Amino acid sequence: MKIAVVGAGIGGLTVAGLMCQIGHDVNVYEGKDNLDQVGAGIGIGSNALKALKQYRMAYAIEQEGQPLEQIKIHSDLDENLSALNMKQDDTHNITIHRNVLHEILKTYVPSERIHLNHKVTEFKPTGDGVRLCFDNGEVEEFELVIAADGLHSNIRTQIYPKSLPKYAGYTCFRGVVNAKLDIDGKEALEYWGHKGRFGIVPLKENQYYWFCTMNAKENDLQFKSFEKPHLQAYFNQFPNEVRQILDAQDEVGILQHDIYDIAPLKSFVSGRVVLLGDAAHATTPNMGQGAGQAIEDAVTLANLIKDRDIEAALKRYDKLRVKHTKKVILKSRKIGKVGQATSTMKIKSRNAMMKKTSSKAMNRKVKFLQKAKLK
Ligand SMILES: Cc1cc2nc3c(=O)[nH]c(=O)nc-3n(C[C@H](O)[C@H](O)[C@H](O)COP(=O)(O)OP(=O)(O)OC[C@H]3O[C@@H](n4cnc5c(N)ncnc54)[C@H](O)[C@@H]3O)c2cc1C
Structure with missing residues (x-):
C-alpha cells in the first residue's frame, strides 16, 4: 500500500519503521529542514516497550535506555509522599535521551524515504485515497495518510477545526546534566x-534529565526570560538534590515549553486519513505517556493493517485507541491539577492523602496502561 506519514517525530518514525518492516511503500514528510530533536530526556513506559517487542525496534531502545524501577515523590521539605513501582514483569520502563531515541527510530526508515522541507498544507480526499498538498507546491496521492504531525497538527484541525491545543496553566523547564549525584540510578x-x-x-552513564513545572500565564514573559540563576533562586528552598542538579546544569541548553493537551477526540479516522500520536491525543506530560501512546498507536495500526483490509483495520484502530488515550489525557490532566496546587490547604490535604495511599494502590491507578489491546 502507498502510505504517507506526515511528521518525523517519535510517532511518525515509529509507524513508518513498522510499516516498512511489513512491506508497505512508505514515505515520511517532515516540515522542518532537519530531524534534530528539541528535548532532554524522555521516559518510555513498559507498556509501550512491551507493545513494540514483536518488532525489531524494541531491542535497540531497551539496550540504549536506562531501566527505571521506581518514581519517588517527596514534598519540597523532603518528606516521603508516595512511590510508584515501575517494575513490570520482564519489561522495564526506560529513560533515554531524546536524540538517542530518534537516532534509533531513524535507522528503521530508509533515509531516501524521509523528505525534509515538506510541510503539508492540506489534504483532499479522492475516491479511495488522499491527495496531500505541500508548501513547496508539490501534490501527491496516497492510499493511506498517517498524520503524525504533533500537537499543532494542521491535518487534525482540517478535520476538527475546533480541536486546538488547550493550555494547562503551567510551564516547564528541562535540561540534561552530566554529574555524579548520590541518587540511585534506577x-x-x-x-x-x-x-x-x-x-x-x-x-545512562552519570547523565540526569531534570524538569520543573510552575504555574504561569500562557507565554508568560517572566518565565521566558528565566535563565539558570533564576531557576536556582526560584528553587533555592528545595532539597539538596535539586540545588545540586541546577548547579551542574550549563548556562545554555535549558529548554522551556508551556504545557498543552487537547480535548479527547471522538474518532482518529477520516476516510483514508488516520491521526496518530500527539496529533490524535496530545496529553500533558504528567504520566510520561505521550510518546508511549504514540508508540502503541503505531504498533496497533501496523498489527491491524497486517491482518485486515484497510477499512476494517481503521475501524478497529479507532475502537482500540480513542477510548484508551482519552483515559490518559484525562488522568494526566488531573495529576497536573493536583500536582500544581498552590493553596496551603489543598497541599496539606493532598500530601496527607498521598502519604496514606500505598504504593500498591498508586500502581492500581495506572494499571490500565498495561491492558491496551493491540489488535
Ligand atoms: C515537557 C514534556 C515532557 C514529556 N515527557 C514525556 C515522557 O517522559 N514520556 C513520554 O512518553 N512522553 C513525554 N512527552 C510527550 C512526548 O514528547 C510526545 O507525546 C511525543 O513526542 C509526540 O510525538 P509525535 O511524533 O506524535 O509528535 P511530535 O514529536 O510533535 O512530532 C511531530 C512532527 O511533525 C512535524 N510536523 C508538524 N506539522 C507538520 C506538517 N504540516 N507537515 C509536515 N510535518 C509536520 C513536526 O515538525 C514534528 O517533527 C513529554 C512532552 C513534554 C512537552
Missing part, C-alpha cells in the same frame, strides 16, 4: 511544593 525523584514540581530522572 529511581526518579520528584519534589512537589508550593512553587511547583521538580523532577530528577537518571539517564
